[in-house]
Amino acid sequence: MSKVTDMVEELAAPILEEMQLELVDIEYVKEGKNWFLRLFIDKENGVDIEECGLVSEKLGEKLDELDPIPHNYFLEVSSPGAERPLKKAEDFMKAVGKQVNVKTYEPIDGEKEFEGKLTEFNGEALKIDVNIKTRTKTYEIPFEKVAKARLAVVF
Known part of the structure; x- marks a missing residue:
């Protein structure tokens, strides 16, 4: 800062x-x-x-x-609006169960951007369920590798 x-x-x-x-x-x-x-x-x-x-x-x-x-x-x-940024661990805790968009500093399983439901956050890592065509893939992302994150607007 x-x-x-x-x-x-x-x-x-x-x-x-x-x-x-x-x-x-x-x-x-x-x-x-x-x-x-x-x-x-x-x-x-x-x-x-x-x-x-x-x-x-x-x-x-x-x-x-x-x-x-x-x-x-x-x-x-x-107000931060509907696409509220997620910065602190507390923000991620409150966002569990919601749609999020997360960008990482480096690829995880070949991806650097994830949009899906935040299913879990334990302070160390977050789990996001991403729908890919007809199936759901769960990604585990270390908290320190999160470059930018926000709530996602669902239509």
């Missing part, structure tokens, strides 16, 4: 704790000429626009007061 995202996480923690919200992810990225600081927040039954606005307001005040970022940027606070 960058110094900016670490610092913002530290500033946001008490605000989110007070509002009983979870920090899902922080991005600090340059897109074109502009910098964006994005916080993705959530809670059990999802967040609404008022909660996002309140977090943005409170965090914006803290950032204005401390002025830790030397250039202009846009602060965005939102």
Whole structure:
């Protein structure tokens, strides 16, 4: 994580704790000429626009007061959406039984991308049932080999 995202996480923690919200992810990225600081927040039954606005307001005040970022940027606070990223072990535990998309750093059984039902996570590895034509194949993926993961939208 960058110094900016670490610092913002530290500033946001008490605000989110007070509002009983979870920090899902922080991005600090340059897109074109502009910098964006994005916080993705959530809670059990999802967040609404008022909660996002309140977090943005409170965090914006803290950032204005401390002025830790030397250039202009846009602060965005939102829900992670239906394709919520899975980063921490806790995220994977909550996702057991759901459809996920996982990309790995290196091939596992010749594959680097898996989409299917997360059937198990024990902290060390995850098991995903992937439907391949007329059968289901179970892949066991070591947690440390997960490069990127998110919930998958099922139609």
